Amino acid sequence: MIVAEHLTKRYGDKTAVDDVSFTVAPGRVTGFLGPNGAGKSTTMRMIVGLDRPSSGHVSVRGQDYRRLRSPLTEVGVLLDAKAIHTGRSARNHLRAMAATHGIGRARVDEVIELTGIGSVAGKRAGGFSLGMGQRLGIAAALLGDPHTLILDEPVNGLDPEGVRWVRQFVRHLASEGRTVLLSSHLMSEMAQTADHVIVLGRGRVLADAPLPELVSTWTSTTLVVRSPRLDELVSSLRIPDATVSVLEPGAVQITGVTAQTVGDLAAAHGIPLYELTPKAGSLEDAYLALTDDSVEYKTKEIA
């Protein structure tokens, strides 16, 4: 359980995190979404006491991280893969981290095995690929078998096998009743991994909801309809919110109505339907709709 209350972080006159409150509950995977510069990483760093909040408070299982008596068994953190001395081998890095809590070599070998870095464990971390660095960072986060995991972009740079492994692994951890908070830019990945989503934009919480609810609130289901008597069908639709756009001759896309309504209508008028396909919005659509105004580093639309 992570509880943030009115968390604020200012750097000079720039406010990176602005009065953010949320709760990350145990037993589910909570996704942290937001554009670059939205304050996700800063918030994560404040949770683990690396950055001091300008105001507000954040606690892990009711305690300030800086007061935890055995942080590694409480919280596993992957902040970025570059939190490792480049001159030290992966195994020695893990040994040094484990030693702070009296965790033995057996557990070090276990996390090396678990994250699949056995073949490079003796090599210096400076020569690691991004993916291997991520695996090493995840291995370090798992050392203390913590009940809370905070993972900033854990799948960044991982191969498809690694991405799937992280997804299954965090889902498994959550199913054991642990608290998992992870951020990712990969929407499709997040949609498959998270149960609950917190969206940040310009340092504020834009949304904090279960994933299906977030998607249904911020997207609309569209219908693709094909019929030889489309004009008749469309003109009989007397719903003010409905918008109709022509896809190609004989096919339209309609939003704001359900497939049931259109199907019933067609049956009532005896209009044949060749296709009636509802297309649900995606997390990506919801995310883009939510963060539209709060993207700090916006790319120019390609005409």
Add this chain to the structure above:
Amino acid sequence: MTAVAAAPRRATHAPAFRLSFAHLLKSEFIKILTLRSTWWSLGVTAVLSIGISLLIAAASRDFGGGFAAANVILSPTQFTMLVAGILGAIVITGEYSTGMIRSTLTAEPRRGAVLLAKAVVVALVMAATTVVIYAVAIAVTAPLLTEGLDWSEPAQSIVPLALGVVSMAAFTLIGLGFGFLIRSGAGAIAATVGVLFVLPIVFSLFSFAGASWQWLVDGAKYLPVNAAAMLTAPGGDELATGGITLAVWALAPLVLGWVALRARDA
């Protein structure tokens, strides 16, 4: 809520794993001993120290009488102190430049403990190395000296040598303190070399400036290198002044570094 269900599960296999200062020391020992830069620094210190001792020993026949044998072993300090200071600096600046500091501070969020553990470990490593270096230097220079170390007179042998070991540890701590304070490797090394090596030269330039600048020249004895010289002078009578001065030099940057470490975001 599920939190309630999760809590007992943890309690049943409540880990014996616990953060403690002894564990932290062990971690810092693993860290310092698993970096090549440490072994390079210690190796360079050994080669410089023993090599210069040999040269001085070989030349000592021509010095005439009155040259204390302990000085043969201790003289290289004015060069090796730089390596000691640089080692102290890179122990922490290497963590900042690579991001390792974030792993360190998430494992032990009480930052004062991190600083203290690093100080203890780096000082002990340098002290132990210096003991070995002195032992080797004593052995290899013995055949070249007409008058060897007189162990029956502690003030001419064991006392200055022991204080030499302490001085090397102090130089390392000066570097470590600047490292915590400045964070950047280049900056911390520049500050360390500046204090240890450049300031004495600057001060000595004023000896040509006449009587009105004499106070500055006199002040030079409070620089770390001269304090160490007072402390380690065989049969010296300014041990207290030298010791206190060197201690202040070793502790002041560390205290400032501790204040900075506590206040800043990592």
